[in-house]
Amino acid sequence: MTIEERTNASLVTHALARDTLSRIRDVETQQVSFRKGLVKLGRICGYEIIDGAMETEYVPVRTPLTEMTGERVTGLENIVIINVLRAATPFVEGLLKAFPRARQGVISAGRDEEAGMNERGEFPISIDYVKLPQITPEDTVIVADPMLATGSTMCVVLDHVLSDQPEPAKLFVLSAVSAPDGLLRVSEQFPQADLLTVAIDDHLDENGFIVPGLGDAGDRAFGTD
Numbered sequence: 001m002t003i004e005e006r007t008n009a010s011l012v013t014h015a016l017a018r019d020t021l022s023r024i025r026d027v028e029t030q031q032v033s034f035r036k037g038l039v040k041l042g043r044i045c046g047y048e049i050i051d052g053a054m055e056t057e058y059v060p061v062r063t064p065l066t067e068m069t070g071e072r073v074t075g076l077e078n079i080v081i082i083n084v085l086r087a088a089t090p091f092v093e094g095l096l097k098a099f100p101r102a103r104q105g106v107i108s109a110g111r112d113e114e115a116g117m118n119e120r121g122e123f124p125i126s127i128d129y130v131k132l133p134q135i136t137p138e139d140t141v142i143v144a145d146p147m148l149a150t151g152s153t154m155c156v157v158l159d160h161v162l163s164d165q166p167e168p169a170k171l172f173v174l175s176a177v178s179a180p181d182g183l184l185r186v187s188e189q190f191p192q193a194d195l196l197t198v199a200i201d202d203h204l205d206e207n208g209f210i211v212p213g214l215g216d217a218g219d220r221a222f223g224t225d
Ligand SMILES: O=P(O)(O)OC[C@H]1O[C@H](OP(=O)(O)OP(=O)(O)O)[C@H](O)[C@@H]1O
Pocket: 084, 085, 086, 087, 088, 109, 110, 111, 123, 145, 146, 147, 148, 149, 150, 151, 152, 153, 154, 182, 208, 216, 217, 218, 219
């Protein structure tokens, strides 16, 4: 069975998403181009979510010449985007171009790289800051993080997002690059989530980095190492 058959994962299929991801994977791509690539990917993924998951309605439109029936996307006022600091910041900047009226939440989450992975392939995650909007049952919640590696970060983030809140109408976990381990872990713990990703890569290395991946997304976008 493929990983998509074993989980709720599906691929963002837009050719420009694959093009942009391939450019930012390149080790020669420097900070500014890398960050701009993540912004562009976020915008494309946002449009893909609208295309695949949102309803439209017919509306009367009066053009300068005549009256006609037009079409509008519904539900754009019920979008919540969660930014997993820090690597998701440029990704969310792009998503906001598709969802300019989204309510936003922020969670600062970091893997304890020094502690390393435990025997279950999980990292300890430190959460330093959480500020979330109230979620309603009408909302579509998009939790954005460009990298889904072991899934440790996303599971802790989803615990925070969903605790003491009504279940949203739809829940998307949006990533640029995912590893099979992370998709399996998040799918198992949060079967209600749709996992959207531009690529499902091969495996994790011994340090929990996605291979082939793109390296450390936060460091490359923020110019740190
Ligand atoms: O699936 P996981 O194994 O948990 O790894 C994925 C996490 O790792 C990266 O964040 P990192 O901890 O490097 O923080 P940063 O965004 O500040 O670089 C990435 O942005 C994810 O949040």
